[in-house]
Amino acid sequence: MLGSNNFLSNIAYLLTMRKILLALAFLIIYSAAYNQQPERCTRILFVLDASRSMTGNWESARKIDVARRLLSKMVDSLDKKDNVEMALRVYGHQSYVPPQDCEDTRLEVPFAKNTAGRIQMKLKMLEPKGTTPIAYSLQQAAKDFPNDDCRNVIILITDGIEACEGDPCAVSRDLQKRGIILKPFVVGIGLDPDFKETFNCVGKYYDASNEDRFEDVMGVVISQALNNTTVQVNLLDAYGNPSETNVGMTFYDMFSKKPRYNYFHTINLKGVPDTIILDPLSDYRMVVHTLPPISKDSISISPGTHNIVGIDAPRGTLLLKRPKGAQYRNLQFLVEDLKGELVHVQSVERKERYITGYYNVEVLTLPRLRIDSVEISQSHTTKIQIPEPGIANFSAYQNGYCAVYVIQNDEVKWVANLPEDESFSSLVLLPGKYMAIYRPISAHNVLEAIKKEFEIKSGASVRVTFY
Known part of the structure; x- marks a missing residue:
């Protein structure tokens, strides 16, 4: 008998361990799946100035040569990152100036994975020629991004300001409002200090005053573009x-x-x-x-x-307590601010937290119970007790039209209409004085209406008859 008990205990132990191991395996698999969810992709569009001014010397070489070298190095490092796609748009490189070609911009390398080699090849072939249509280039850049949920970033690299009477600030704001791009980065290469302010409204501006600074700035910009x-x-x-x-x-x-x-x-x-x-x-x-x-x-x-x-965000709690009995089990009430704007529809016996202050409460009883200027204070529960209702039972010798009114301070207020196709009905009413007016469905004279006054007391019922 003892051996049998040990055997059963071992079986129970093994079954318990099996359940634990299965649960652990599930948690490990779930955790791994959660942690391996794909990150949101980032698309970086480099918009490069290849206007004639980029042929100017800048420390060790021409501006275009410095930009070509550092940008080639940058895209090579980015090419190894997951969930990053790059593209290259260039302006000022197709038409000589004069004359001024204000549509001289082109997407040279569209978005795809591992585009560093193509971008580097295109950079080697660039020769600055033309003008500086920044606004038009940004406008066209909106078409460069695929329509999906990636983070779309523009990095504008330029040594000059808009030369075609466009408004880069307005274009940038429009693209951001439409959700096409995030706030752009603008990297100024040896830019005249007087021109820097013109780019603050385009995006986040960084001044590359020399070659070393240019490389540092590009590193900072890329870090911000990729990291949350x-x-x-x-x-x-x-x-x-x-x-x-x-x-x-x-x-x-x-x-x-x-x-x-x-x-x-x-x-x-x-x-x-x-x-x-x-x-x-x-x-x-x-x-x-x-x-x-x-x-x-x-x-x-x-x-x-x-x-x-x-x-x-200071908050307190509001709770409405229903009376005993089943009449108000599913009762709700309205919570409004002091301007009359609806804040919430709350159920009785359920706590809700509100920003501290004063609110008006309207309980959806018959008649409606209104409580003005209810105070909600920090970390305090404001409790309101709803009065216990009574029941009015209505009966008539035939179907008819009947309306029920409450009498408050010499004022008559409508409460409810009784069903026209029923000669017997009931209403759950708050305590108070009431009046009901009934006219048989067969009557066609206003004088045939019957008026009955009655009083509702908590927990009691009253019979109202029309005979």
């Missing part, structure tokens, strides 16, 4: 502490107005808001989905550092 940045969102309570949490957040691109990220705010095991990841190439509008929602505009992210974004 950490952000901590502090939802501040009424005391200025980042204690509020467990609420959704959406980050919208300020230019395109499209949502870029959705997170659920979390406080980690160390008691601080957990870190999220944002693309530093966009400015954001953050919406925190509290009741009501709160938002913060024009959030700029500094690349390469840990950013902290704070917003006031």
